Amino acid sequence: MLPIVDFHAEDAAETFVKSLHETGFGVLKNHPIQKELLQSLYDNWAGFFNSDEKIKFQFNVETQDGFFPTSVSETAKGFKVKDIKEYFHFYPWGQAPEGLKQQAQDYFSQANDVAETLLNWVQEHSPADVAAKYSAPLSSMIEKSEQTLLRVLHYPPITGDEEVGAIRAAAHGDINLLTILPAANAGGLQVQLKDGSWFDVPGDFGCIIVNIGDMLQEASGGYFPSTIHRVINPEGEDRSRSRISLPLFLHPRPDVVLSERYTAREYLQERLRELGVK
Template sequence: MSETAADIEIDTGVAAVSYLDPNAPALFAESLRTTGFGVLRDHPIPQALVDEIHRDWLAFFDSEAKHAYAYDKEKHDGFFSTAVSEVAKGNDKKDLKEYYHYFGWGRYPAEVSDAARRYYELAGALAAELLSWLETHTPPDVRAGFSMPLAEMIKDSPATLLRILRYPPLTGNEQPGALRAAAHEDINLLTVLPASNERGLQLKTASGEWGYVPSDFGTLVVNVGDMLQEASGGYYKSTSHRVANPTGESARRSRISLPLFLQPRPDVVLSSRYTAGSYLEERLRELGVKQ
């Protein structure tokens, strides 16, 4: 498959589960176990709230006001321009994106409504519930390895991060091989993401093919991060994923994405090898974010 969006549809095996289904916890846990991803329909996060964030932040990224919030090199909150965008681990090209990091304690632009703040709280509460689902449906021998209940790991965590992403329209002058987001795995415990206004999210299947994650607008995409993989001894696997470059009319439009990265408190023990804090420090150094 090419490094751009492909027309071929690959069955990724990701289950789209109704939050209202009595069997949702078991179905959701199984999807995350087998694919690293799950999709929720009929979830409690209002679509109107997501729409408001998209409108607010598209305008913000199109304005000069964003530069007044340049990211803090120590705290890592604020605005990251395309010039300082991430280089995914194992890659040598910057992703084609700009973004804003919001922590519960961090700076928040005066130019936008409080919709993203409200989403931060709602999605965090939902993530705690989803982690409880996973724990209930994790085999006892794996569950015995958790240092505490999974939902407890993220309670009052200062490290949980909302990344408000904007993938700008493509110009045709991009560096060959550069993607909106190159293949990577998330560092955190769990990621919660409202389906974007434009398709593009792909995961790498067990057979090595890239397929689109089911992401109808209005659904919620959830995926396993490396910290959950570590804490579960590999029972839940962190799956490589990327955002492919669009073609046609979609290439001329911005794409907004709102991943909430649920990070445990730094002192939470993930395994005999790592606390959440030591794991995060190691990965940030690998990414070149920290020296």
Template sequence: MFIETVNYTDSHAPQQFVRSLHQTGFGVLTNHPIQQSTVDSLSRQWKKFFLSDDKYRFQYTPDKFDGFFPVQDAEAAKGRDIRDLKEYFQFYPWGQCPDWLREETLEYFKFARQFAAKLLRWIADYSPPSVASGYTQPLPDMLNGSAQSMLRVLHYPPLRGDEAPAAIRAAAHEDINLLTLLPVSHEPGLQVQKLDGEWLDVPCEFGHLIVNTGDMLQEASRGYFPSTSHRVINPAQATHNRSRISMPLFLHPHPQVVLSKRYTANSYLTERMQELQRAVD
């Protein structure tokens, strides 16, 4: 497995990026339009939020799932009964958010979502005809009217040494959605799983943008674009006392979008959420 690092400004970038997604489920972009200074500023502001008691005023509600999820309510990956070592805030444009964070967060959300639509156009344009013919509508159009796309701001707290033996920051999982955009964190730790079971570090340099295929795009492409297992491992002993902020943007189609003969986006999401809930019950 080789995850390509693609220069966004290169004339062959679309083909190279789509090839990497097809072969690995992941692609890494450099010289992309999401400014690292914007990401850094937003990360710093959200870190202040997580380090304050103000976060408890914005706890999620089970009916909407927007807001703050404390460590004890963190999700467990499918097939696991141990929760990840993280806390996070799920930001939706329609949902709750501290007033002092809303404008900057919403601006980033809108810009990154627009850029994701362009990447979906690349994917559609360079899908083989036999694959593209199965798309029920243009891939970027699947996002239209969707209220499910979500920016998850993750805070991985410093490790204290009393964590469960098998607990890690994010256990092996696949993303449910169409496409995920992740600006590279200052701290390494993201790994993808090869077909032989070996774990491979994702290229993780300052300013890079990691993009990966979700289950819904895998379903819509009939497996041509794989949804690859990935995880975030615990830091080495020398850096275990550092916290980490990560901001993946999960792009979801409108619930009525038909992914395949088996699923709409809504039926697929419902099935996966039920699986995740059973994992922690």
């Protein structure tokens, strides 16, 4: 269903952008992000979330950096039950545990470089009438942006005491331009197909999953769809395992014009209010 595209293949850009247009998602292998770095991040952040240290990094309401406990987790748009997750918002300028900061910065830089390449691919293979809608080249929209966010997600084990109807991440679309997501240390990510059914996204370690966010959908006049996705609760023995995920949400500078309706700042503030985190 979703082709796995070799990052270095001659037709990688064309095949990848076609997948984004048709499904809202793309999957890449042989990408430049180091596997050893990813595995170390999974291990080290699992330790952080299982320690009391996390309480020292309570999130800042205005700047949105730091630790968000389960009690203030997001409620997906259209849902009334909070997701079963806690997470840390890492920005290069923001707070972070001293022992994890450099490693998080290394991943942030590597993933951001990949994302810039992918935005160039999208620009190159957008139909002329779609490209004409972009207020600036897509990769230039993220230059010197301080809004791009690394979210380190921790989905705790399922205990059976969760609120009725709660899942790890209810169906939602992302706010940003593109999301870069290395395959997590456990499965559960699903994407909604056009017929309303759900499809398991390939999660082989070593792949990165890329999806369209609402801002790119807005900027492209809907040509690139912001596809709905979710993280379902595990079954059987997997219920006792936690899940770590490292999405990088690629955000333009606040002044970037997305469309006649929105700047990036206006769009982001509207969505944060809808999510109940601001």
